[in-house]
Amino acid sequence: MSAKELLFKYKSLIIIILLFLLVFSIRAEAANIGGVPDQMKSYYQDQTGLPYFSEMDSYYNFRLTQDLVNHGYLGDTKINGTQWDLHSSYPAGKSAEYPPLIAYLTEIGYVIVNIFAKVPLATVSFWIGAFIASLAVIPAYLLVKKITNDYGGITAGLLVGLAPSYFAHTFAGFFDTDMFNMLIPLLVVMFFVMSILANNFRNRTIYASLAAISMLIFTLAWQGWWYIYYLIIASAVIYLIVNKYIFHLKPKQSTEGLNGRLAWFNDKPEVFSLIVFLILSMILMAISLGVTGLLGALTEPINVNQLQAAVQTTSYPNVYISVSELQIPGISEIINGVGGYLPFFFGFFGVIALCLNLRTKKEKKEVPEKKTRKPRRRGKPNRRRKEDTETKAEKVIIKPDIGDQKRNYIFYIILFTIWLLITIYAMTKGVRFIENFSLPIALSAGIFVGLLYDYIKDHVSNTSYQTVVMAIIVIVVAFSPVATAYGISSAVVPGTDDSMVNSLEWVKNNTSNNTIITSWWDYGHLFTAVADRPVTFDGSSQNSPRAYWVGKALLTSNETLSAGILRMLASSGDMAPLILDNYTKSSGKSADILSSILGVDKQTALTIMTTTYGLTPEQAQNVVQYTHPDNPTPDVLITSSDMIQKAGWWSYFGSWNFTSNNGTNYQYLTAQMNSTTVNNKTLLIGNNAVVAQANGTSISAGLVNTNNIKTNDTNQILNQISTELTTGNGSLVIQPHKLTIISNDTITQTVVSNSSQYSILLINQNNTYISVAMNKELEDSMFTRLFFMGGAGLTHFKSIYGQPGVMVWGVTY
Numbered sequence: 001m002s003a004k005e006l007l008f009k010y011k012s013l014i015i016i017i018l019l020f021l022l023v024f025s026i027r028a029e030a031a032n033i034g035g036v037p038d039q040m041k042s043y044y045q046d047q048t049g050l051p052y053f054s055e056m057d058s059y060y061n062f063r064l065t066q067d068l069v070n071h072g073y074l075g076d077t078k079i080n081g082t083q084w085d086l087h088s089s090y091p092a093g094k095s096a097e098y099p100p101l102i103a104y105l106t107e108i109g110y111v112i113v114n115i116f117a118k119v120p121l122a123t124v125s126f127w128i129g130a131f132i133a134s135l136a137v138i139p140a141y142l143l144v145k146k147i148t149n150d151y152g153g154i155t156a157g158l159l160v161g162l163a164p165s166y167f168a169h170t171f172a173g174f175f176d177t178d179m180f181n182m183l184i185p186l187l188v189v190m191f192f193v194m195s196i197l198a199n200n201f202r203n204r205t206i207y208a209s210l211a212a213i214s215m216l217i218f219t220l221a222w223q224g225w226w227y228i229y230y231l232i233i234a235s236a237v238i239y240l241i242v243n244k245y246i247f248h249l250k251p252k253q254s255t256e257g258l259n260g261r262l263a264w265f266n267d268k269p270e271v272f273s274l275i276v277f278l279i280l281s282m283i284l285m286a287i288s289l290g291v292t293g294l295l296g297a298l299t300e301p302i303n304v305n306q307l308q309a310a311v312q313t314t315s316y317p318n319v320y321i322s323v324s325e326l327q328i329p330g331i332s333e334i335i336n337g338v339g340g341y342l343p344f345f346f347g348f349f350g351v352i353a354l355c356l357n358l359r360t361k362k363e364k365k366e367v368p369e370k371k372t373r374k375p376r377r378r379g380k381p382n383r384r385r386k387e388d389t390e391t392k393a394e395k396v397i398i399k400p401d402i403g404d405q406k407r408n409y410i411f412y413i414i415l416f417t418i419w420l421l422i423t424i425y426a427m428t429k430g431v432r433f434i435e436n437f438s439l440p441i442a443l444s445a446g447i448f449v450g451l452l453y454d455y456i457k458d459h460v461s462n463t464s465y466q467t468v469v470m471a472i473i474v475i476v477v478a479f480s481p482v483a484t485a486y487g488i489s490s491a492v493v494p495g496t497d498d499s500m501v502n503s504l505e506w507v508k509n510n511t512s513n514n515t516i517i518t519s520w521w522d523y524g525h526l527f528t529a530v531a532d533r534p535v536t537f538d539g540s541s542q543n544s545p546r547a548y549w550v551g552k553a554l555l556t557s558n559e560t561l562s563a564g565i566l567r568m569l570a571s572s573g574d575m576a577p578l579i580l581d582n583y584t585k586s587s588g589k590s591a592d593i594l595s596s597i598l599g600v601d602k603q604t605a606l607t608i609m610t611t612t613y614g615l616t617p618e619q620a621q622n623v624v625q626y627t628h629p630d631n632p633t634p635d636v637l638i639t640s641s642d643m644i645q646k647a648g649w650w651s652y653f654g655s656w657n658f659t660s661n662n663g664t665n666y667q668y669l670t671a672q673m674n675s676t677t678v679n680n681k682t683l684l685i686g687n688n689a690v691v692a693q694a695n696g697t698s699i700s701a702g703l704v705n706t707n708n709i710k711t712n713d714t715n716q717i718l719n720q721i722s723t724e725l726t727t728g729n730g731s732l733v734i735q736p737h738k739l740t741i742i743s744n745d746t747i748t749q750t751v752v753s754n755s756s757q758y759s760i761l762l763i764n765q766n767n768t769y770i771s772v773a774m775n776k777e778l779e780d781s782m783f784t785r786l787f788f789m790g791g792a793g794l795t796h797f798k799s800i801y802g803q804p805g806v807m808v809w810g811v812t813y
Helices: 003-009 011-032 038-044 057-071 101-116 121-134 137-147 150-162 177-197 201-219 226-245 260-267 269-289 291-298 300-308 331-338 341-356 383-394 402-427 431-459 463-489 498-510 521-530 546-555 559-572 575-584 587-597 602-612 617-627 647-654 714-727 782-788
Strands: 077-079 082-085 516-518 635-640 668-672 674-678 681-685 690-695 698-704 738-743 746-751 758-765 768-775 797-803 806-811
Touching: 003 011, 011 121, 011 137, 011 150, 011 463, 038 498, 057 101, 057 121, 057 521, 101 121, 101 177, 121 177, 137 150, 137 177, 137 431, 150 177, 150 431, 150 463, 177 201, 177 226, 177 269, 177 402, 177 431, 201 226, 201 269, 226 269, 226 291, 226 300, 226 402, 269 291, 291 300, 331 341, 331 431, 341 402, 341 431, 341 463, 402 431, 431 463, 498 521, 498 635, 498 797, 498 806, 516 559, 521 546, 521 635, 546 559, 546 587, 546 647, 546 782, 559 575, 559 587, 559 617, 559 635, 559 782, 559 806, 575 587, 575 617, 587 602, 587 617, 602 617, 635 782, 674 714, 681 714, 690 714, 690 758, 690 768, 698 714, 698 738, 698 758, 758 782, 782 806
Parallel strands: 516 635, 738 758
Antiparallel strands: 077 082, 635 806, 668 768, 674 681, 681 690, 690 698, 738 746, 758 768, 797 806
């Protein structure tokens, strides 16, 4: 067999390998954490040199995988046969009945690689997402190649494997279930399409069964699996109706028939595929999920609209509105998420092109293969004559069944139209669903490129030129996704660093096992994985009353109230709010009661509840056992620099108004100040609009009102700022409500203007000033007093450990 024949025989395999290597190598680039300067990289790596995971959900998946490896099931224990996680949502914990495929596959990979070398579980977890996600190019290529040709398949493989919205959640170091969200739906669709296209019932059964098995695997991978299930059913049913009542096409004929009771399917082969898929998938999923779990999942579409609701049924705020992935995307964000304008528009053009292909085409005449003459003399064969012969031989066309081809195109049109509509609707519920939209748009774009080849063949006779033109088209379409994907992977910054990890390891090694950690929810999964301590608030409990109470504990200026909130959450979780809701039938009134009693002693709390709020002594006693326990659970509070930027959200939830169902965003703006000399005085300027100036032994500061700048003359502006800071009069500099100055562990606070809505904090670090501008509601907040003021003057919070940007506080009651 010649090299050319060998390449032709294994062409598809070679293409698949090259596609996989390309998309995997781009994902692997993330391991170099190119977004971090070389001199800082060790700060974002563990002791083995492995970068920390890129986001916090990875730590939740890693912890569950550790559980599976250590004791054979997810979570910490089993309660009544249910796997239970005691680290999350403490003290009640939560079910660990989580889609387990990510843990199962990682454990299998961990066992396999450790046959050959000793590799930590964290390393396997770091890489497996990039490997699994890159496999999506295989079904993408095979499916679109089946529909069109190699050019379409290659395009689809690249667009699917490198779709930015998918790639951004599946590069090396991103250990989450997104890795399955292209691969497994593709397998379901590909196998079902193959079943529809099959010419005999044996193959129909095999492919429909493989689609059902893939559906089972998807239920183990992602909780949103049901959308692809409904897609298959809807597409098949509509296809059958359209075929029979609109196009009046005869049923597809099989090469072999069924006998007995199954003979009814002989002229309904597509119905056979659908029924095999439905019955087998329902049986498999019922076994895996249980009948109740299956029915619950199938009714999940009813709950999709709740994602954007501002409040829950209890009137507590819905934290999901603060999650970036659940913000509604704009059109530019969608286009960028699928890989740019060409993949986006080509995706829609693909459906249009399929519709145009429904038109009856003129059949091309067959060109009979001519016999080649034997050369007159021995020697090197005539290359030109051989190429001409091969070209003409390639022009031999086997006539397709026009009815079958039309049926196939009808099915593709229905499938991709419904798929696009479902995912377009899903995008109205959050940015995260751009990833799901990317799959049908990428496949359809590949189909359009594949169908373009037919047009190119009709207008370019030279096969070499055809190849060049198609190669250019594929490169142009795939360029943006490839470039964007590389840009993402080469600019990765891990989601945490040594400061946080060292702090958590200190908590693990220096606190009792029953110590609870409280902080804002974002890092909760990291806390449980590294510190091995339960948390009150994390990504699994974010949509609960705890969002309000943790936000309030950070926002309030009342130290005893803040400590009381933390005591309640650490000792009894949501029990007190829920019991009060049952008594008052009003979450707002319950919150008022708790706000009144959590900062006082038990006896005072009992008196307030019975005299002010009309609770019975029995009800009041029932409440205080959760708010003022005799033996409160040990608790630590972690404040960190990331919470400065997140202040808008924790203050929004902490200031929640249960009557108007909204809160208020309060913000910090921090900046290092630069100095300049104006009129022989040192003027400090920050890019957060804060300006300050020493006036003898005192410092005056304010915020520049940029709307009142009337000139472009920098010197004139600086002179006016300096004058207003000196005199305290003018319209360019806004005086703060309160000015706080921290210098050499000394804190001075001065109320400057009672009418101002803003406050300023200046921190002198080795004669370098850091300025913090804030809403005045934050000036005495517990977060400000803890993080910026180091807990000065507090009695219930004691600093027990610190690293740059991270502070661990022991809470006493």
